[in-house]
Amino acid sequence: MLGRSGIEVSALGMGCWAIGGPWAEGTQPLGWGAVDDDESVRAVRRALDLGVTLFDTADTYGAGHGERVLGRALAGRRDEAVIATKWGYTFDEASRQATGEDASPAYLRRAVVDSLRRLGTDRIDLYQLHLADLPVPRAEALIGTCEDLVTEGLIRAYGWSTDRPDRATAFGHAAAGATAVQHTLSVLRDAPELLAVCDKYDLASVNRGPLGMGLLTGKYSAASTLPRDDVRGLTPGWLEWFRGGRPAPEWLRRVGAVRAALTADGRTLAQGALGWIWARSGRTIPIPGCRTVEQVEENAAALHRGPLPPDQFAEVERQLAALRTAALRDADRPHWPRPTHPVTHP
DSSP: OOTTSOOOOOSSEEEOSGGGOOOEETTEEOSBSOOOHHHHHHHHHHHHHTTOOEEEOOTTGGGGHHHHHHHHHHTTOGGGOEEEEEEOEEEETTTTEEEEEOOOHHHHHHHHHHHHHHHTOSOEEEEEEOOTTOOHHHHHTTHHHHHHHHHTTSEEEEEEEOSOHHHHHHHHHHOTTEEEEEEEOBTTBOOHHHHHHHHHHTOEEEEEOTTGGGGGGTOOOTTOOOOTTBTTTSOOTTOOSEETTEEOHHHHHHHHHHHHHHTTTSOOHHHHHHHHHHHHOTTEEEOOBOOSHHHHHHHHHHHHHOSOOHHHHHHHHHHHHHHHHHHTOGGGOOOSSOOSSOOOOO
16 A cells, blocks of 8 residues: 555556656766667566556656656556656756756646646656755645645645655655655665654655665676766766766675575575565565566566565674664765755755
């Protein structure tokens, strides 16, 4: 169940950041490089076939292109899917450039209409504030508009994409239609405070980065390099998993520490990482990113295996106990996507 909304979803979602294709902020790429739209459509449809019903995107992914691709993939199958998208960052569709942010109620209204048009649908199931660090009073000023959009039937429920427990608490406490917090969670990056907020306010925990932006797929080593048109290749400061276009050594060591325990019962590394999330909390809905049918099939197979068994989960925790203490320092938390240019906040 998606929090307190009454909306039923699969325990696994599909993250649609990568299928948005290229877009940038100046010369800094924000996408995952070139993408084959036809393969993206096949991947979404294959996910539906395999029981995945939640698809998470954002209006800014590909500067609108990601929503268009998802809408194309779901044409004729809209009622089988739960669509989650986000608003808050501004962009120019023609140049595929990020242009800033807008937290005004007026922009919220424009953004939802634009997303509905690009997605080719009459309603958005989960609409999420994308500005992770927005001050609480400014976010609370948006609740009335969100409630109006629910009443008008344009959205069914809403939430906040943030790694800040105080932000999640604000929506959980004050917003009747709030039903989810999207936040970072993986075996490499636990989030006990945010999970506690979800428990307190009956919110779904939608988990971005469940595979560490690819580190938990097992396909990267210390020698791997990412292309410069990939956000991981020309690494911005807010992205912790990669540095200088290579996997960060400290995170590869963490992957090495848990690999055996995650795969002990025959799961792939990625399937074990997803199983850890489900064992961590019954509220979790990991949304690993996918660009190909093959990736969808591997991730969806984790649904049949379910949560890690208790002994396997305990072994992972034992392996990570010392490393996680350092990893949970507040100053080390990512708050994506932080603008890479200086922004003056009122």
